[in-house]
Amino acid sequence: MKKKPVRFRESVGIDIGTHSVKIVHLRRLHDGFRLLNYEILPTVPQGVEYVVGDLRPERFVPVISEMLKTLRIKPKSVKHLVSSIGGDDTSIKQIKTIFLPDDELESALFFEAKKHIPISGSDMILDYQVLSVEEKTNNMNILLAATNKDVLNEHTNILDTVGLNPNMVDVDSLAIANAFALNAYVEDGVYVLLNVGAHRTNMVIWGPESRFFARDIPYGGYNFTRDIMSKRSLEWPEAEEYKFEHGLLDDPNVETVQTLSMLDISEKPTEEAIAEEIRRSLRFYVKEAGTSDFRKIYLMGGSAKLKGLPEYIQDKVNIPTEVFMPFINVEMPERFEDKKDPQLALAIGLAMRTE
Numbered sequence: 236m237k238k239k240p241v242r243f244r245e246s247v248g249i250d251i252g253t254h255s256v257k258i259v260h261l262r263r264l265h266d267g268f269r270l271l272n273y274e275i276l277p278t279v280p281q282g283v284e285y286v287v288g289d290l291r292p293e294r295f296v297p298v299i300s301e302m303l304k305t306l307r308i309k310p311k312s313v314k315h316l317v318s319s320i321g322g323d324d325t326s327i328k329q330i331k332t333i334f335l336p337d338d339e340l341e342s343a344l345f346f347e348a349k350k351h352i353p354i355s356g357s358d359m360i361l362d363y364q365v366l367s368v369e370e371k372t373n374n375m376n377i378l379l380a381a382t383n384k385d386v387l388n389e390h391t392n393i394l395d396t397v398g399l400n401p402n403m404v405d406v407d408s409l410a411i412a413n414a415f416a417l418n419a420y421v422e423d424g425v426y427v428l429l430n431v432g433a434h435r436t437n438m439v440i441w442g443p444e445s446r447f448f449a450r451d452i453p454y455g456g457y458n459f460t461r462d463i464m465s466k467r468s469l470e471w472p473e474a475e476e477y478k479f480e481h482g483l484l485d486d487p488n489v490e491t492v493q494t495l496s497m498l499d500i501s502e503k504p505t506e507e508a509i510a511e512e513i514r515r516s517l518r519f520y521v522k523e524a525g526t527s528d529f530r531k532i533y534l535m536g537g538s539a540k541l542k543g544l545p546e547y548i549q550d551k552v553n554i555p556t557e558v559f560m561p562f563i564n565v566e567m568p569e570r571f572e573d574k575k576d577p578q579l580a581l582a583i584g585l586a587m588r589t590e
């Protein structure tokens with residue numbers, strides 16, 4: 236990994252999710268970071284069910300502007316802004332090639348990427364990182380990140396409109412791995428990171444000596460609310476309330492009654508679908524990477540706070556599971572100390588990027 240001298244004193248990490256925007260403002264210390272401030276704000280209408288297909292990218296601009304105002308950050312004064320893109324037309328993959336000198340590497344990787352990475356649209360944008368060169372074979376392990384021009388343009392347009400200068404754009408799954416690697420006491424072995432958002436769950440498998448793997452599982456908090464609506468015959472606002480209070484657990488004050496709508500549930504519950512996808516991906520990883528030394532599953536993202544979810548996943552996947560606290564190596568002023576919020580993990584990983 237290349238290391239350049241670090242010039243910035245303060246950094247801003249911004250995670251634009253389908254449900255909420257998360258902004259983290261850090262000051263760089265001699266050794267590590269200090270949290271200056273943060274903010275989480277939903278971009279979807281509160282209390283009413285939204286139509287996913289109706290959500291427009293324009294809605295982000297006023298939300299981000301409002302957040303910057305609350306945080307007293309002047310867009311033009313931000314020198315080190317790190318944001319990220321994710322979703323269907325973004326992909327990241329670890330590949331192996333024969334050793335190639337720098338000047339040949341880029342064009343060779345472009346052809347490799349076209350083979351390995353399914354990106355729609357014609358203008359593929361590629362970034363790569365040489366992870367290691369194997370001594371025996373002289374093969375190179377390379378992390379390829381790809382997206383297309385439309386995705387990147389839409390993203391930078393939002394930031395431009397707010398007045399921010401998008402100088403560093405990362406990929407969600409890399410920022411997740413970064414947040415973890417910089418904020419955990421990692422031993423050997425392999426770790427499974429799940430960023431459980433509103434509409435998707437980014438799954439990353441990472442270990443200091445292991446193959447990098449990332450994919451998206453297409454479920455999140457939105458699906459949990461929908462489940463509660465049908466299972467408990469509630470409207471959206473009540474279902475959301477129930478979700479925040481009880482999560483996957485039964486309300487002890489309400490006798491569970493078998494309602495008609497329970498018979499309607501033809502699909503399996505979201506937690507079951509997620510657990511199944513995790514198991515499927517782990518099986519694939521074991522075959523590809525030749526290791527099954529999974530030490531822990533860490534949950535991050537807003538839906539990591541869903542009550543009962545860590546226990547459910549631990550039980551179904553059979554790997555110790557806990558909610559990730561993203562502030563281990565970030566100094567936190569006293570006023571924040573009770574707010575170790577896993578929903579901020581990705582934004583922190585972004586703000587902690589130094590190169």
Ligand SMILES: Nc1ncnc2c1ncn2[C@@H]1O[C@H](COP(=O)(O)OP(=O)(O)OP(=O)(O)O)[C@@H](O)[C@H]1O
Nearest residue numbers: 252253254255432433434435456536537538540541
């Ligand atoms: N305390 C809580 N308990 C349960 N769910 C919660 C809680 N707090 C937030 N959520 C849920 O977390 C989700 C938002 O999380 P997050 O900000 O990580 O998503 P996002 O990044 O906007 O979405 P995505 O990553 O899918 O684009 C919403 O579905 C919200 O209802």
Ligand SMILES: [Mg+2]
Nearest residue numbers: 252253432433
């Ligand atoms: Mg998200």
